[in-house]
Amino acid sequence: AQSVTQPDIHITVSEGASLELRCNYSYGATPYLFWYVQSPGQGLQLLLKYFSGDTLVQGIKGFEAEFKRSQSSFNLRKPSVHWSDAAEYFCAVRPNTDKLIFGTGTRLQVFP
C-alpha cells in the first residue's frame, strides 16, 4: 500500500539556519509528490510538486525539494529559514487522480 513517512515530528532551527525536512514514500510506480505547509488556523498551501523530469524542484517561499528514486525520498530544503516559516509541513503522494496520501507532518519551530 502507498504510504508516506516523515520521521521528524518536531524540528527546531535558528533563524537564518538551513533546513531539511525528510520525507520517504512507498509507491510502486513513479509517484506524484508534494509538499504542503499549514499555519495555525489555516488550510494547506502547496509549496512545490514533482511529477517527472528534473529531480530538483523549486517552490514558493524559497523552498526546494529533491526527488531521489533510489532512496524513495523527497526531502524539502531551504537555505536560510525565516521566523515566518514556523508551521507544520506535510509531504504527500498522489497515487491516482482522486486522493492525496499525507505523512504525519513535521512541526517547524524557528528561534530568533
Added chain:
Amino acid sequence: ETGVTQSPTHLIKTRGQQVTLRCSSQSGHNTVSWYQQALGQGPQFIFQYYREEENGRGNFPPRFSGLQFPNYSSELNVNALELDDSALYLCASSLPGEGYNEQFFGPGTRLTVL
C-alpha cells in the same frame, strides 16, 4: 477569484448526533475532496465528488456521506457521531482528469465531539 470556503469554522456536538459541514469550491472547480485531520496527524482522504457523484472513497464508514450540488459546492454529513470524529475537516477543490490538477484547500471546520 474566490478561494475555497468552509462553514462553520468551529462546531461542538455530542456523541450520537449528526453534523453537516459545508464547502464552496474555488471558482471554475468542479471536483471537491474531503479530508479528516485528527490532532497531530496528517489529513486522511474521506471521499471525492465530481459532477455530483462520488468519485473515490477512503477507509471511512458509511456514516460519513456527502453531496455535491450543481454549483459544485459540497456537504459532508456524519451520522452517529463518535468521540474519535473530533478533528479538523478540510475541503479541497480542483479540476478533474488525468495529469496534475492542484487541490486547493479551505481553512477547515474544527469539529469537537463531547
